[in-house]
Amino acid sequence: SKDMVDLKNATKRFEGLDRAILDAQDLEIRKGDRIGIVGGNGQGKTTLLKLIVGDEKLTSGSIEVSPGVVIGYFHQDHATLDFDLNPVEQIETLRPDLQYGDIRGALGRFQFTSDKVKTPLKALSGGERARVALLKLLLEDNNLLLMDEPTNHLDMESKDTLEEALKAYEGSLVTVSHDRWFLDQVVNRIWEVNEGKVTVYYGNYTDYVRAKKGLPPLTEEEREELAKAEDEDDLI
Structure with missing residues (x-):
């Protein structure tokens, strides 16, 4: 079967909470799925x-x-x-096969300047640590990425780098994110978590919003127009 992960009749309750965070749900993650999990705070996305x-x-x-x-x-x-x-050592430990120059190049794409690549992680900011953690994840030998708010501490350049890396990633992906633009770039399914139920929508975040309003998915032409408009927005 193409299923990577199968949840059957899955229920999760926490002590002291009246309702189940997950209430007898059947879900699957299949090869090629790129899933964005959305829903209100406390609905159990991270859970x-x-x-x-x-x-x-x-x-x-x-x-x-x-x-x-x-x-x-x-x-x-x-x-x-x-x-x-430090960031270089962190990557070297994971991938001893990589040349120093390649590691520096990869860190550079995540906005690490020459002074920062030799600074121990404990002296780096939360955002810098997040970028090392993301790079590490992308260099690991995995085929299913689970990501909780990966764009939270990222500047625009790092976010673009991550989006490009995820577009090129050949495995499957499940990400919790509040970032609509990011979800539009990288997902092809939405799981909406609400009151213990998970509803699956096909397409990206824009398609999901349209489906909720009873509108059909965008045509390829409309998508291209929208992408152009959003690119222009980014430059302001």
């Missing part, structure tokens, strides 16, 4: 990622991750990083 990666356990139901699926996980506390290392 859904944690359940898939195994950091949280279901109350009932099942989650099956197919053999051969290797998950890369980006989240806000950057727990996968060694704060004593």
